[in-house]
Amino acid sequence: MTPRSLRPVDLAREHGLSTQAVRNYEDEGILPPAGRSPSGYRRYTVAHAQALRAFLALRPGFGHRTAADILRAAHRGDTGTLFRLVDLAHADLLRERDTLDEVTAALGTLTAAPVPYDEGPGAQPTVGTLAHQLGLHPASLRKWEAAGILHPRRDPATGHRRYPPEAVREAYVARQLRRGGYPLARIKDFTDRLHDAGTTTALADVLAEWQSRLTRRSRAMLAAGRHLHGYLELVPLDPDQYQS
Structure with a gap:
């Protein structure tokens, strides 16, 4: 396993989650698609770990649905939708x-x-x-x-x-x-x-x-910005790079 390759349990432990919760977040598109090992196990990267941090940080201030939509927009590089969602939440x-x-x-x-x-x-x-x-x-x-x-x-x-x-x-x-x-x-x-x-x-x-x-809510939104920014710094231009 390379230093950049992480298991579901590695992501789960940081937040006190179950590995099934991590897999569910991937299935829901909150995390980008993971690569697979030759034996079929999921392989995550530091980008997946940061995506999970961003989602969990966004959720208290933006709500589950909006936080999920923000991450999905980030995964596909749709910054227009992403920042519109953020702006709408602040306007609300x-x-x-x-x-x-x-x-x-x-x-x-x-x-x-x-x-x-x-x-x-x-x-x-x-x-x-x-x-x-x-x-x-x-x-x-x-x-x-x-x-x-x-x-x-x-x-x-x-x-x-x-x-x-x-x-x-x-x-x-x-x-x-x-x-x-x-x-x-x-x-x-x-x-x-x-x-x-x-x-x-x-x-x-x-x-x-x-x-x-x-x-x-204001403080949660403010704190979440740091984690979302950190994830955007890691988002690849080519989504297939998540699985490298």
């Missing part, structure tokens, strides 16, 4: 940061005082009116109600939904959190906590959790 992260800023400002206002609405002081909007103000379809408000997030009252004369100030606030909160990617169950947990004495603490916890998640 920036959008989420902007949304967090908006949510932080909006929720700070919403939890401090009731939300004003167009029908005048003391009015309780209908589902259609509130949905229009939120830029949503009325079906979304009904879905949130079914999830236990909103608690409208029923007009005793018409049976129509009416939203008191607390329900209006919950609707605005839910919209902002949905824009931040939170699932309905998590939003329900938050709005439930808004009813408790610890409203300020609940808000701070949610925003801190969101900020922490973005920070972890």
Whole structure:
């Protein structure tokens, strides 16, 4: 075995993986095709080892699918697609940061005082009116109600939904959190906590959790760049060179 020839177990040990996981990554195209020994065993190179490092480093910040697509583009020398995928991921992260800023400002206002609405002081909007103000379809408000997030009252004369100030606030909160990617169950947990004495603490916890998640993703993306750059330095012009 030459110094540049590596076995699946050599790649696996570095990351605490099984050899089958390494073979699966090759089968999925995350690693480039390996050469074979005369007896049929897979032979990897330092380029395969670096490709695996790059993929595992990319995955926390970019997600499994995007990380895999980045490596596949690198294997075939498609730098246009590769850098587009990287740029799109960074743009998505920036959008989420902007949304967090908006949510932080909006929720700070919403939890401090009731939300004003167009029908005048003391009015309780209908589902259609509130949905229009939120830029949503009325079906979304009904879905949130079914999830236990909103608690409208029923007009005793018409049976129509009416939203008191607390329900209006919950609707605005839910919209902002949905824009931040939170699932309905998590939003329900938050709005439930808004009813408790610890409203300020609940808000701070949610925003801190969101900020922490973005920070972890940013740092993971930053760290992954070094490993991806290292792999691109090793990518051969001729893919058949992987198997030499």
